Amino acid sequence: MREQEIVAAVRDISGLAGADHAADATRATLAVLGIRLAGAEPRNLAAQLPAGIAEALPEAGRGAxxxxxEFYRRVADEEGRGCTVDGAREHARAVVAALKAGVPEGEFADLTAQLPDDFADDLLSTAPADERHG
Incomplete structure (x- = not known):
């Protein structure tokens, strides 16, 4: 996927008004996700994304x-723009839905394998981007 396609998907799924805000939400989500992931997983995910979005991911994950x-609180802080935790939740879920639709299935599975059940039950329970609005 190209950067504009990912940002447009995030904007459409989340209901954000502008592409700039959707891009900020995407980068914020990826930055915090990169801190949560361990080892080379952020780099592996970045290799599947356009450069303008991939740069939000760290070279190596800390496995925090x-x-x-707490993930949503950190995304809200990273995103800025007066984003609330509830807003960050919606934005992050939209980013994950766009990733699920836009990266290879194996890479998405590698990413999700590192996250605990509370992430699977909430953040990762999103429908693929093409099923959310239709």
Whole structure:
């Protein structure tokens, strides 16, 4: 997928008004996700993404251990723009839906394998981007 396609998918799924805000939400989600993932997984994910979005991911993950609610708080802080935790939840779920539709299935499975159940039950329970609005 191209950067514009990912950002457009995030904008459409989340209901954000502009592409700039959707791009900020995408980068914020990826930045925090990259902290949560361990080892080479952020780099592997970045290799599947356009450069303008991939640069939000760290070269190597720290494998930080925090739950999904802390994840959303960190995404809200990273995104700025007065984003609330509830807003960050919607934005992050939209980013994950776009990733699920846009990266190879194996890479998405590698990413999700590193996340605990509370992420699977909330963040990762999103429908693929092409099924959310239709």
């Amino acid at each position: 251990t925090f739950g999904v609610e």
